[in-house]
Amino acid sequence: MSTSKITSDLLRGNTDTMILRLLMEADRYGYEIVKLIAERSQGEYELKEATMYSSVRRLEADGDITWYWGDESQGGRRKYFKITDKGRATYAHNKTTWEYAKRVLDTLL
Amino acid sequence: MTDRLNQYLDGVFAPYEGTRSITELKADLLADLQERYRELRAEGKDEATAFELTVDSIGDIEETVQEVTNLSRTLERQVVTRFDASALEGSDFAGVSARSGRFGSSALRGSDFSNADLAGSRFKSSDLKDTSFDGANLTDAVLTTAELKGSTFRRARLVRTDFSMSGLHEVRFEDVALTDVAFRQTDLKRTVFARCTFTGVDFSQSDLRGLTFDGETFTGVKFDQAGLEGVSLRGAILRDCSFRGGWSKKYYKALRTVNFDGARLDKLTYAALKGLGFTPANVIVE
Numbered sequence: 001m002s003t004s005k006i007t008s009d010l011l012r013g014n015t016d017t018m019i020l021r022l023l024m025e026a027d028r029y030g031y032e033i034v035k036l037i038a039e040r041s042q043g044e045y046e047l048k049e050a051t052m053y054s055s056v057r058r059l060e061a062d063g064d065i066t067w068y069w070g071d072e073s074q075g076g077r078r079k080y081f082k083i084t085d086k087g088r089a090t091y092a093h094n095k096t097t098w099e100y101a102k103r104v105l106d107t108l109l
Numbered sequence: 110m111t112d113r114l115n116q117y118l119d120g121v122f123a124p125y126e127g128t129r130s131i132t133e134l135k136a137d138l139l140a141d142l143q144e145r146y147r148e149l150r151a152e153g154k155d156e157a158t159a160f161e162l163t164v165d166s167i168g169d170i171e172e173t174v175q176e177v178t179n180l181s182r183t184l185e186r187q188v189v190t191r192f193d194a195s196a197l198e199g200s201d202f203a204g205v206s207a208r209s210g211r212f213g214s215s216a217l218r219g220s221d222f223s224n225a226d227l228a229g230s231r232f233k234s235s236d237l238k239d240t241s242f243d244g245a246n247l248t249d250a251v252l253t254t255a256e257l258k259g260s261t262f263r264r265a266r267l268v269r270t271d272f273s274m275s276g277l278h279e280v281r282f283e284d285v286a287l288t289d290v291a292f293r294q295t296d297l298k299r300t301v302f303a304r305c306t307f308t309g310v311d312f313s314q315s316d317l318r319g320l321t322f323d324g325e326t327f328t329g330v331k332f333d334q335a336g337l338e339g340v341s342l343r344g345a346i347l348r349d350c351s352f353r354g355g356w357s358k359k360y361y362k363a364l365r366t367v368n369f370d371g372a373r374l375d376k377l378t379y380a381a382l383k384g385l386g387f388t389p390a391n392v393i394v395e
Contacts, residue, residue, distance in 0.1 A: 029140075030138075030140070030141045031144045031145060034141070048166060048169065049138055049142070049167045049168060050169050051168055053138065054172070057130075058180065061180050079137060
């Protein structure tokens with residue numbers, strides 16, 4: 001397995017938390033989410049649309065996020081995703097879990 | 110160019126049309142792709158490059174479609190359970206005769222239908238978790254979009270029984286001769302089939318990934334567009350079975366991961382597989 005494959009699997013495993021993080025800051029629409037992830041990782045990680053929507057649908061089903069239609073004047077309407085209180089708790093939990101895993105891995109690797 | 114993106118998505122989603130959750134996914138995706146395409150064009154990319162980059166940003170849509178369909182069915186089933194009375198939970202129907210019974214949208218969790226005659230009965234969208242159908246006659250019964258998690262069908266009579274789109278996690282089919290049974294668009298990843306025979310069974314578009322069918326017999330079974338990754342058919346007997354993947358490259362790739370060691374295939378099934386560019390190794394053709 002190549003380095004990039006491992007990295008990409010590791011990153012993809014945290015997609016839910018990445019999305020929750022972005023929604024902690026503001027309500028966002030689909031394309032905005034993938035674009036922000038590319039920008040913030042300086043192009044190191046490209047979140048695919050398909051992966052993003054798998055995550056978003058799962059988060060919706062779990063009650064971590066909801067959505068509403070935005071009122072754009074020109075062009076098509078955008079579907080905005082919004083984090084719920086449960087989602088905030090999930091984010092905090094995932095973040096703690098990651099900090100913990102990172103600490104343990106740092107002592108082992 | 111928006112038309113071209115639309116056409117591209119039409120092609121990708123063609124096999125899944127008609128499902129609301131998938132139509133929504135397609136619409137969401139199209140909006141994103143259009144915006145990306147417009148931005149790339151504004152950055153000065155030519156039409157062809159912008160289109161290619163846009164389409165490339167989609168990634169593995171088949172997996173997402175599979176997940177979203179499984180997810181939305183779970184939701185639909187939950188809604189049904191919530192709406193219905195719990196008066197029938199854990200009921201004892203052992204040995205009863207309820208031909209053409211109507212059990213649709215009912216909460217029957219933990220009930221006992223062992224050795225009952227349920228020919229032609231309808232259990233559509235019911236909550237049937239942990240229910241026993243051992244030895245029951247389910248000829249022509251309809252169990253579509255039902256939640257059957259943890260239920261058992263030992264030595265049940267299954268002729269033209271329809272399980273399509275139901276939740277079958279940890280469901281056990283043991284010593285059953287399945288005849289013309291339908292499992293269309295069904296998630297079977299965690300279903301157990303022990304000592305069964307399959308005649309005219311339809312697994313079209315179902316998720317069979319990782320299932321073990323070692324030593325079982327398949328006659329006229331449809332595996333069309335099913336998720337076949339890691340399926341084990343060691344020592345199985347396959348006659349006149351159909352493996353059609355349609356547009357999906359992934360289907361053919363998954364087919365190569367199926368273990369046919371020691372399986373006995375008739376010439377038709379073998380030729381069908383070879384026609385797809387896949388020659389199973391260590392099989393007996395007869």
